[in-house]
Amino acid sequence: MTSENIISSKYTPTAVIPLLAASMFVISGCGEGEAPASGGSETAPPATVQSALPEVEIDLDEFVVLMDARLPTGPVSLRLANRGFEEHNLAFFVLESDSIVWETDGRLNPGERRSVTLDLAAGEYRAVCNFSDHEDRGMIVEFRAQENTPSGDGADG
Numbered sequence: 001m002t003s004e005n006i007i008s009s010k011y012t013p014t015a016v017i018p019l020l021a022a023s024m025f026v027i028s029g030c031g032e033g034e035a036p037a038s039g040g041s042e043t044a045p046p047a048t049v050q051s052a053l054p055e056v057e058i059d060l061d062e063f064v065v066l067m068d069a070r071l072p073t074g075p076v077s078l079r080l081a082n083r084g085f086e087e088h089n090l091a092f093f094v095l096e097s098d099s100i101v102w103e104t105d106g107r108l109n110p111g112e113r114r115s116v117t118l119d120l121a122a123g124e125y126r127a128v129c130n131f132s133d134h135e136d137r138g139m140i141v142e143f144r145a146q147e148n149t150p151s152g153d154g155a156d157g
């Protein structure tokens with residue numbers, strides 16, 4: 001004779017919730033010493049964004065200043081590189097007044113690179129390396145700073 005008694009399982013789903021809530025309460029109560037991991041990231045600045053400034057490359061060599069003849073006005077990121085075997089510096093003068101508007105902080109060593117921010121007003125300038133007699137040897141170039149316009153290529157020259 002077999003008597004099969006299947007014990008009916010009594011589900012009590014609602015009993016789980018208070019248990020969970022109780023355990024969560026205990027966990028959070030124990031974590032008071034830890035740093036709060038709050039997710040408030042709305043005001044976080046874009047941390048890893050590179051400089052959004054337009055980049056202007058200027059190479060210094062014996063004996064020439066290699067750069068574009070036209071620079072944008074406003075803040076630019078100057079990428080200076082001494083590609084020569086001598087020390088060089090660089091200074092910008094306003095053509096009209098011959099007044100200096102910017103110069104490197106000392107000379108660049110051979111092979112040295114620097115990145116500096118420059119904010120030029122519109123106008124015509126002279127860029128020179130005035131170390132030793134480098135200017136007389138050819139390290140002088142004139143350039144113009146003007147506002148970047150999308151349709152600036154049609155100008156006669």
Ligand SMILES: [Cu+2]
Binds near residue numbers: 087088089129134
């Ligand atoms: Cu020089």
